[in-house]
Amino acid sequence: METKVLVVMGSRSDLPAMEGCMKQLDDFKIGYEVRVLSAHRTPNEVIKLSSEAKNRGIKVIIAAAGGAAHLAGVIASSTPLPVIGIPMQTSALGGMDSLLSTVQMPQGVPVATVAIGKAGARNAAILACQMIGLADEAVQKTIEDFKKEQAENVLAQSIVE
Numbered sequence: 656m657e658t659k660v661l662v663v664m665g666s667r668s669d670l671p672a673m674e675g676c677m678k679q680l681d682d683f684k685i686g687y688e689v690r691v692l693s694a695h696r697t698p699n700e701v702i703k704l705s706s707e708a709k710n711r712g713i714k715v716i717i718a719a720a721g722g723a724a725h726l727a728g729v730i731a732s733s734t735p736l737p738v739i740g741i742p743m744q745t746s747a748l749g750g751m752d753s754l755l756s757t758v759q760m761p762q763g764v765p766v767a768t769v770a771i772g773k774a775g776a777r778n779a780a781i782l783a784c785q786m787i788g789l790a791d792e793a794v795q796k797t798i799e800d801f802k803k804e805q806a807e808n809v810l811a812q813s814i815v816e
């Protein structure tokens with residue numbers, strides 16, 4: 656399967672919160688690559704990865720980090736691809752630290768920031784597929800089917816007895 660999404664996380668400790676992201680990409684049958692790299696601990700490797708991503712055929716980059724979460728912003732600084740940031744939940748500040756440092760980007764370098772933690776991880780995968788679907792009818796159809804099924808599931812449980 657062609658690799659269309661690059662998933663980067665700041666630490667292996669983010670993996671449990673990120674599993675839903677990879678599962679959602681699997682469910683949508685979207686090819687992806689997962690890397691653990693840090694803008695703080697391995698800055699050169701992060702820039703290399705993000706600056707080469709487009710030429711490798713990647714369409715969207717998902718970046719997850721917690722605390723002083725600069726990873727998504729640094730990636731966004733060095734690629735023309737859309738970057739989706741996932742703020743990881745933290746024990747010290749509940750993820751508010753990650754949220755603010757991911758979302759509050761300076762003008763000119765956007766990061767599309769989703770919710771904190773596991774909900775954001777899954778939504779990042781869905782949003783990435785929606786972006787890919789703009790230029791790929793089969794992927795867009797996958798999203799349409801997903802939304803229809805989701806609505807049917809909610810409606811099936813809408814009557815509370």
Ligand SMILES: Nc1c(C(=O)O)ncn1[C@@H]1O[C@H](COP(=O)(O)O)[C@@H](O)[C@H]1O
Pocket residue numbers: 664665666667668669692693694695696719720721722723724725726727743
């Ligand atoms: N925020 C960043 C960055 C970065 O932004 O480059 N690199 C690692 N981290 C985050 O530090 C937290 C603790 O990491 P450790 O568990 O490895 O100490 C993780 O949530 C990671 O994403």
